[in-house]
Amino acid sequence: MMRYLLAGHSLALDESLCNGCGRCVEVCPHEVFAMVSHVARVTSRDTCMECGACRMNCPEAAIQVSSGVGCAVAVLSQMRRGAGADSPSCACS
DSSP states (O other): OOOOTTTTTTOEEOGGGOOSOOHHHHHOTTOOEEEETTEEEEOOGGGOOOOOHHHHHOTTOOEEOOOSOHHHHHHHHHHHHTTTTTSOOOSOO
């Protein structure tokens, strides 16, 4: 699993707002979250690329993250432009 420099530094989860739906677990591409006793928990912060999928899909707004940083920006920008859509890369590796 890839680890990111300063990974997840903007990620914040308010467990008191979590309704236990598990959407964050479903949409996170790097398995940052896990369900523990019917509540989402951040279990792998250093694999977070801050893409924002969790925040956008949380129905309770329990997750805050500054998306659009690091490798995620490069990958998503390429996909949006259609450049390298088959294998987008941030070119950091």
